[in-house]
Amino acid sequence: MVKAAGKGAARPSxxxxxxxxxxxxxxGQPSGLDRKRITEATVRLLxxxxxxxxxxxxxxxxxxVTAMSVYWYVDTKDDLLELALDAAFGELRLPDADGxxxxxxxxxxxxxxxxxxxxxxxxxxxxxxxxxIGPHARAFSRTVQDVIRRAGLPAHGVTGxxxxxxxxxxxxxxxxxxxxxxxxxAGMTPDDYYRHAMRAVTEDPAASGAVEQSRDIMAARxxxxxxxxxxxxxxxxxxxxxxxxxxxAARG
Amino acid sequence: MVKAAGKGAARPSxxxxxxxxxxxxxxGQPSGLDRKRITEATVRLLxxxxxxxxxxxxxxxxxxVTAMSVYWYVDTKDDLLELALDAAFGELRLPDADGxxxxxxxxxxxxxxxxxxxxxxxxxxxxxxxxxIGPHARAFSRTVQDVIRRAGLPAHGVTGxxxxxxxxxxxxxxxxxxxxxxxxxAGMTPDDYYRHAMRAVTEDPAASGAVEQSRDIMAARxxxxxxxxxxxxxxxxxxxxxxxxxxxAARG
DNA sequence: ACCTGAACACCGTTCAAGT
DNA sequence: ACCTGAACACCGTTCAAGT
Numbered sequence: 199m200v201k202a203a204g205k206g207a208a209r210p211s212x213x214x215x216x217x218x219x220x221x222x223x224x225x226g227q228p229s230g231l232d233r234k235r236i237t238e239a240t241v242r243l244l245x246x247x248x249x250x251x252x253x254x255x256x257x258x259x260x261x262x263v264t265a266m267s268v269y270w271y272v273d274t275k276d277d278l279l280e281l282a283l284d285a286a287f288g289e290l291r292l293p294d295a296d297g298x299x300x301x302x303x304x305x306x307x308x309x310x311x312x313x314x315x316x317x318x319x320x321x322x323x324x325x326x327x328x329x330x331i332g333p334h335a336r337a338f339s340r341t342v343q344d345v346i347r348r349a350g351l352p353a354h355g356v357t358g359x360x361x362x363x364x365x366x367x368x369x370x371x372x373x374x375x376x377x378x379x380x381x382x383x384a385g386m387t388p389d390d391y392y393r394h395a396m397r398a399v400t401e402d403p404a405a406s407g408a409v410e411q412s413r414d415i416m417a418a419r420x421x422x423x424x425x426x427x428x429x430x431x432x433x434x435x436x437x438x439x440x441x442x443x444x445x446x447a448a449r450g
Numbered sequence: 451m452v453k454a455a456g457k458g459a460a461r462p463s464x465x466x467x468x469x470x471x472x473x474x475x476x477x478g479q480p481s482g483l484d485r486k487r488i489t490e491a492t493v494r495l496l497x498x499x500x501x502x503x504x505x506x507x508x509x510x511x512x513x514x515v516t517a518m519s520v521y522w523y524v525d526t527k528d529d530l531l532e533l534a535l536d537a538a539f540g541e542l543r544l545p546d547a548d549g550x551x552x553x554x555x556x557x558x559x560x561x562x563x564x565x566x567x568x569x570x571x572x573x574x575x576x577x578x579x580x581x582x583i584g585p586h587a588r589a590f591s592r593t594v595q596d597v598i599r600r601a602g603l604p605a606h607g608v609t610g611x612x613x614x615x616x617x618x619x620x621x622x623x624x625x626x627x628x629x630x631x632x633x634x635x636a637g638m639t640p641d642d643y644y645r646h647a648m649r650a651v652t653e654d655p656a657a658s659g660a661v662e663q664s665r666d667i668m669a670a671r672x673x674x675x676x677x678x679x680x681x682x683x684x685x686x687x688x689x690x691x692x693x694x695x696x697x698x699a700a701r702g
Numbered sequence: 703a704c705c706t707g708a709a710c711a712c713c714g715t716t717c718a719a720g721t
Numbered sequence: 722a723c724c725t726g727a728a729c730a731c732c733g734t735t736c737a738a739g740t
């Protein structure tokens with residue numbers, strides 16, 4: 199027996215499949231189903247209940263259809279999640295190719311990406327899990343590259359600089375979205391949740407060591423609210439990255 | 451009815467639980483089970499088969515025990531994964547508090563974290579999903595803070611700079627580990643897999659637009675192997691971040 | 703104190719059958 | 722062409738029962 203990767207060597211992405219089976223009119227069918235409607239319902243459910251609770255059966259119920267109808271339009275759950283992922287990237291407002299200088303456009307792009315990740319906390323695990331080469335994701339990455347290229351970096355540095363900026367934004371948006379979702383789940387404001395978590399950590403003997411460190415952070419941050427801290431840290435880090443790009447461009 | 455977060459408002463972390471039930475000798479029991487052995491088997495299985503395939507039943511089989519025995523030592527699957535997460539952070543070799551200058555220690559820490567994420571691709575989703583406040587994770591974050599504090603940044607910039615650096619490393623290590631795992635699953639070298647993926651994207655009409663952009667990147671990167679590219683981009687980005695920290699420190 | 707077996711309420715997906 | 726129902730091979734977890 200030849201050692202194979204699982205059974206059937208799954209196709210790496212929906213976007214590399216043959217012509218889609220779905221995508222017809224929508225209304226001709228008894229149920230009015232099509233890929234667009236299914237994808238929209240998926241995004242809605244993911245926003246409302248999160249990735250962990252999403253299931254094909256749950257989605258079918260939402261669409262007033264039997265569990266297996268969806269499979270006429272979509273091969274697997276993975277394919278459907280890839281479609282939802284790219285649909286979310288479609289929400290990004292991309293700045294014009296020309297106009298402001300690259301710094302201003304980079305701030306705009308980073309801000310858009312961050313707020314997308316916060317708005318859809320399920321997006322971050324999906325962006326990590328799949329290839330993310332749908333049309334909207336590609337438009338985004340093309341724009342990002344255009345912007346970075348204007349910064350005057352040496353050619354061999356462009357992809358590295360791009361990584362530095364957007365891996366940061368990705369990571370930051372991920373934990374921020376996660377944190378806010380947790381707070382909302384617990385029925386608290388972000389500030390109440392912060393105080394609550396701090397108290398839990400402080401009171402637990404196993405967590406000693408986290409305490410002094412957190413106190414320092416709090417002191418440094420002053421009496422800000424959580425969202426002020428999040429804003430300030432993000433802005434500072436982004437300016438740091440821009441300063442780093444400038445420094446590397448100057449080195450040549 | 452009061453609106454509650456699910457049923458029972460799940461405890462936010464194993465590390466905030468009361469005294470652990472497990473952790474006894476290990477050998478007194480018929481099966482020789484304890485938390486340590488269970489956690490080690492979990493890490494082994496996650497390395498071998500990935501997060502998606504991991505299950506409590508699969509783990510029990512590995513330990514030659516019935517599915518439910520594990521629940522004597524661990525409350526839920528989530529708790530167990532948190533234990534595995536912190537165990538992995540225990541593999542990090544943290545540099546001494548004093549010695550080299552902060553730049554050298556930052557490079558060492560970033561390199562350690564990156565290789566940890568690559569070695570254990572399951573770690574990245576878990577680090578995003580849980581609070582990650584186990585003893586080893588806390589030791590890591592304490593060390594990171596010590597290092598950043600030596601860079602001469604204004605107090606309000608320390609946490610932002612910390613985010614910039616370690617969100618970058620996290621994101622970079624995540625996609626790198628993911629990529630290498632995919633290649634290995636497909637039974638290819640990283641270079642073969644790269645060529646294969648490029649060909650798939652190039653041939654697919656839907657992917658037009660990704661092509662020219664990728665060609666540019668390739669051209670800029672020269673005839674490197676994938677691992678040379680990964681190395682170069684990581685190093686460039688890290689130097690960019692260090693330069694950015696220096697610039698922000700100079701601004702005061 | 704520790705471990706088992708049966709059971710509950712779920713999954714994603716296949717397949718033969720309906721209209 | 723589109724949709725359904727039953728079935729398969731799984732899950733995490735509860736619970737009563739064993740030793």
